[in-house]
Amino acid sequence: MxxxxxxxxxxxxxxxxxxxxxxxxxxxxxxxxxxxxxxxxxxxxxxxxxxxxxxxxxxxxxxxxxxxxxxLQAPGRRRVTRGTTIARDPARGYVFPAASRPDEPWEIHGRPFRAFVPAPTQVAEHLGISPGTEILRRRRVTSPAGEPPFQLVDTWLSPDAVTDAPRVAEPSPGPGGYLDRLEEAEHGPISWSETVRVRMPDREEAQLLTVSTAMPILETTIVGVSAKTKRPIEVTVRVIPGDRVELFSELQRARSARWPVAPIEPTK
Missing domain, CATH: 1.10.10.10 (Winged helix-like DNA-binding domain superfamily/Winged helix DNA-binding domain)
Incomplete structure (x- = not known):
């Protein structure tokens, strides 16, 4: 009916x-x-x-x-535990909170892209440069092995980063990736902050992730700050289709929310 x-x-x-x-x-x-x-x-x-x-x-x-x-191939929804801990793997280098699981193989879709391109406004503001300034972008589309594209990751590196650590512009920066090269160039230890928002994708993002422009995406922006200059030196923007991820957090009780509830003292 x-x-x-x-x-x-x-x-x-x-x-x-x-x-x-x-x-x-x-x-x-x-x-x-x-x-x-x-x-x-x-x-x-x-x-x-x-x-x-x-x-x-x-x-x-x-x-x-x-x-x-x-x-489209039906993607599996993945849970991302939004912790604040950055770990380190001896083989991969720094590991940020993500949707990967221990020992799970991931693959790259297409060819990783790196080039000097105009910085978008959001990235330029983080790095303290003028929008449109040409800076290095490293781009890759990845997913768990055998699954459709899961995330598009753009890493933007400041002019100081490329000057001080030229290997960050190479196809393979070496063990530990570009972050190890930056810290070896006296920018370590890098400190990070993260911002999360939901927005609509542009046409290029939708095409790379094989989704509709009507599908909202989850965007996380991680900004790395140099210990030497005290200024942002790298910005990594990750976008994930909204139907492929859910965020999870453990909620903690504050002292004011303890149970059993403390008795209220009578007023005199």
């Missing part, structure tokens, strides 16, 4: 969603083109498009130029 008050596009979206979930439309296949699909369902083109766009906003399909709406 369906509610006659429910918009037709919602009914259509539910029908297509069921076909995606039961495997009728498998990951990587295109949904029927809008015009013939609308004619078959006896609805207008715009009604059918609204149904497909609803599925796109749920992260089930993605609009691909000259192809139409393509079914």
């Amino acid at each position: 369906t509610d006659p008050k429910t918009p037709k596009w919602r009914h259509l979206a539910a029908e297509v969603r069921c076909r995606i979930e039961d495997g009728t439309y498998s990951p990587g296949t295109a949904l029927p083109q809008l015009k013939p699909a609308a004619e078959a369902a006896g609805v207008s083109y715009e009604t059918m498009r609204a149904a497909y766009k609803a599925l796109e906003s749920e992260g089930l399909v993605r609009s691909v130029k000259r192809t139409g709406f393509v079914v």
Whole structure:
């Protein structure tokens, strides 16, 4: 039974969603083109498009130029424990709070990218430089092995970082990565702060992460401050599709919230 008050596009979206979930439309296949699909369902083109766009906003399909709406592989949702501890692995170097699990292999999608490009406003403000100043960006798209792209990570390095530690601009900076090279160049110990927000992706981010521009993303920005200059020297921006991650924190009781509740002294 369906509610006659429910918009037709919602009914259509539910029908297509069921076909995606039961495997009728498998990951990587295109949904029927809008015009013939609308004619078959006896609805207008715009009604059918609204149904497909609803599925796109749920992260089930993605609009691909000259192809139409393509079914996406269902990603697993991962829990990120938002601790404040930065660990160190003898093989990898510093390890920040993330969604990885111990000994879990991750892979890189495409080729890691590094180049001197104009700094966006947010990064420029952190580094104390003018927006548009060309600085080094290291970019990679990664995921657990065998899964679709999970995160896009951009590391922006200040001009001082590249001058003092030229190896940070090399394809492989060596054991411990660019952070070890910075600390060896007397910027250590680096201290970090993190900001988390939710926003919509731009087209390039959506394409690299194979999601719709209608899918919100979780953005974390970590700013590393040099012990030598007391100024930010590196900014790492990580973006993760909103349907692939959930944040988890252990809540602690303050003394004022202890149990049993302390008796209230009568007033005199």
